Amino acid sequence: xxxxxxxxxxxxxxxxxxxxLERRAPGAHDVQIEILFCGVCHSDLHQIRDEWGxxxxxxxPGHEIVGRVTAVGDHVKNFKVGDLAGVGCMVDxxxxxxxxxxxxxxxxxxxxxxxxxxxxxIGTGQPTYGGYSQQIVVDxxxxxxVSDKLDLxxxxxxxxxxxxxxxxxxxxxxGPGHRVAVMGLGGLGHMAVKFAAALGAEVTVLSTSANxxxxxxxxxxxxxxxxxxxxxxxxxNNYFDFIINTVSAQLDLGAYVNLLRLDGxxxxxxxxxxxxxxxxxxxxxxxxxxxxxxxxxxxxxQEMLDFCAEHxxxxxxxxxxxxxxxxxYERMLKGDVKYRFVIDTTSLN
Numbered sequence: 001x002x003x004x005x006x007x008x009x010x011x012x013x014x015x016x017x018x019x020x021l022e023r024r025a026p027g028a029h030d031v032q033i034e035i036l037f038c039g040v041c042h043s044d045l046h047q048i049r050d051e052w053g054x055x056x057x058x059x060x061p062g063h064e065i066v067g068r069v070t071a072v073g074d075h076v077k078n079f080k081v082g083d084l085a086g087v088g089c090m091v092d093x094x095x096x097x098x099x100x101x102x103x104x105x106x107x108x109x110x111x112x113x114x115x116x117x118x119x120x121x122i123g124t125g126q127p128t129y130g131g132y133s134q135q136i137v138v139d140x141x142x143x144x145x146v147s148d149k150l151d152l153x154x155x156x157x158x159x160x161x162x163x164x165x166x167x168x169x170x171x172x173x174x175g176p177g178h179r180v181a182v183m184g185l186g187g188l189g190h191m192a193v194k195f196a197a198a199l200g201a202e203v204t205v206l207s208t209s210a211n212x213x214x215x216x217x218x219x220x221x222x223x224x225x226x227x228x229x230x231x232x233x234x235x236x237n238n239y240f241d242f243i244i245n246t247v248s249a250q251l252d253l254g255a256y257v258n259l260l261r262l263d264g265x266x267x268x269x270x271x272x273x274x275x276x277x278x279x280x281x282x283x284x285x286x287x288x289x290x291x292x293x294x295x296x297x298x299x300x301x302q303e304m305l306d307f308c309a310e311h312x313x314x315x316x317x318x319x320x321x322x323x324x325x326x327x328x329y330e331r332m333l334k335g336d337v338k339y340r341f342v343i344d345t346t347s348l349n
Contacts, residue, residue, distance in 0.1 A: 001025060005348045006133035007322050008058040009048040015326045016048070019058060021129050023137050031079050031143045032071040033087065038131035039064025039157035039315070040341035042187065042248070045329050047118050051273075056118050062131025062343075063089040063116040064159040066152050076140045084146040086305065088159035089295050091116050091128060091142050103297040105142075132322060134348050144302050147309035154314035157187065157340040158305060160295065161315060165192040165244065166304040167296035168267045169199060174242060176200035181236070181243045181259065182221070185212050188246035188269055190316060190339040193219045196244070198311045204236065206243075206256070215338070219316075238262075238286065246270045254282040257290065265289045315340050321347035 001022045008019035026032045044061035046052055065087040069079050079085060093100050094110035106113050111122055117130030130136075146155055165188055174180060178201040182192045185207055196203045197220030204223040205216035213224040225232045236259050243260060248270035257266055257278065268290065278290065296304065308314065316339045320328050328341045 002135070004134045006060045006129065007325060007348075008060045008129075008132070010058050012048070012050040012055060012057070016061075016132070019060060021060060021133065023129075023135055026071050026073045026137055027139075028073040028075040029139050029141070030073045030137050031069055031076060031085060031140050032135060032137045033065070033067040033085050033143070034070045034135050035065055035067040035131055035133060035345045037066050037153045037156040037319075038062040038343045038345055039160065039317075040320075040325070040328055040332065040343060041157075041160050042332065043160075045332060056120070056127045059118055059127075060129035060132050061117055062133070063087070064156045064161070064342075065116070065131035065136060066146055066156045066159070067135075067345075070135070072140075078140055078145070079143065084148055084152070086144040086146045086155070086159050087116060087131070087136060087138050087142070088144065088163060088301055089116055090114055091119075091138050092122055094122070095141075103299040105297050106295050131345070132325070132343060134345060142298060144298070144305060146305060149309050150312070150314055153319055153342050153344070154317050155305075155308070156342050157191070157315035157317065158308055158313075159301070161187045161191050161340060162195075162308065162313075163296045163301045163304050164188055164269055164293070165246075166195050166307070167300055168244065168269070168291075168293035169195050170296075170300065170303075171293065172242060172265060172267070174199050174201050178202070178241045179204070179239060179261075181206050181225075181240045182246065183243060183256065184246040184270065185209075185216055185219075185339070186246065186335065187315075187337075187340045189244075190215075190219055192244045192246065193221050194313050197221070198307075198313060201242075204240070206236075206259075240264055242267065244269065248272050250274060250276070253278045253290075257282045257288055260286060260288045262286045263288070265291055268292045315342075317342045319344055323347060
């Protein structure tokens with residue numbers, strides 16, 4: 001066991017504060033990682049406030065982790081001391097169900113995926129603690145290789161925001177000839193724009209804010225639609241093959257579904273606090289679909305990281321010290337970040 005400095009939420013709706021936790025010694029198949037950077041995900045905020053229920057306190061958030069390997073178990077094959085490594089949203093699963101065997105560990109049918117934080121270890125039942133800390137120990141099967149070609153701080157959000165948007169684009173085989181709309185230009189949305197453009201699709205950003213057009217175009221969008229402008233909104237009716245919906249706020253889902261062409265698909269990534277309403281006719285009229293997507297499995301997440309290294313794709317971030325995390329949460333609630341906060345975890349030293 002080793003003592004690790006961290007920041008934790010002691011209870012729901014209480015600011016994060018310094019915390020000390022014990023990490024296990026690396027087992028035969030484990031990788032020990034000195035955490036260098038950890039992204040700040042909106043789900044961190046949801047869970048420290050217990051908005052989804054079942055939160056485990058004290059809670060050390062963080063599932064967008066990059067760092068350097070400091071120790072490996074005797075049977076570790078793919079990592080050595082000094083390697084760069086990443087950890088995303090999960091650190092284990094049952095490994096035996098059909099989903100796990102297909103490389104879809106995020107949909108594990110037996111235990112469910114074990115989250116990097118706010119979850120419980122299989123076997124011990126001990127709570128998992130995330131990346132707002134100095135180090136972490138993870139089975140190599142759930143550890144990812146990180147290229148040294150990219151800015152590590154900007155790589156961190158790829159472990160959640162990146163794979164959350166990359167996975168559905170790959171699942172639906174988005175590429176040249178497709179028209180893709182991205183709803184919401186935040187932490188998820190800006191990555192969806194980058195990936196869809198890199199895959200060769202025509203990309204349109206749908207936004208309520210006209211002042212985001214320059215940013216959208218700089219990220220790779222080909223078109224920009226101000227959704228509050230009735231004429232602009234009408235101009236893309238029956239236009240898109242896919243809509244990547246990253247919005248967690250309440251909205252008229254039917255109006256956006258009507259922007260899909262025949263056989264078009266809206267993919268839900270955002271989670272509104274209340275269930276949206278959608279009339280069946282919006283789907284029936286054009287054989288449209290509404291689907292959902294989580295993160296990707298370990299193999300697909302590695303594929304995404306390799307794709308990013310090849311195409312020089314990284315998240316746009318604001319680097320902060322861990323001591324500023326509570327202020328960052330307040331700013332995140334106001335949408336005051338372009339487009340992802342990342343913690344420099346060396347500030348814990």
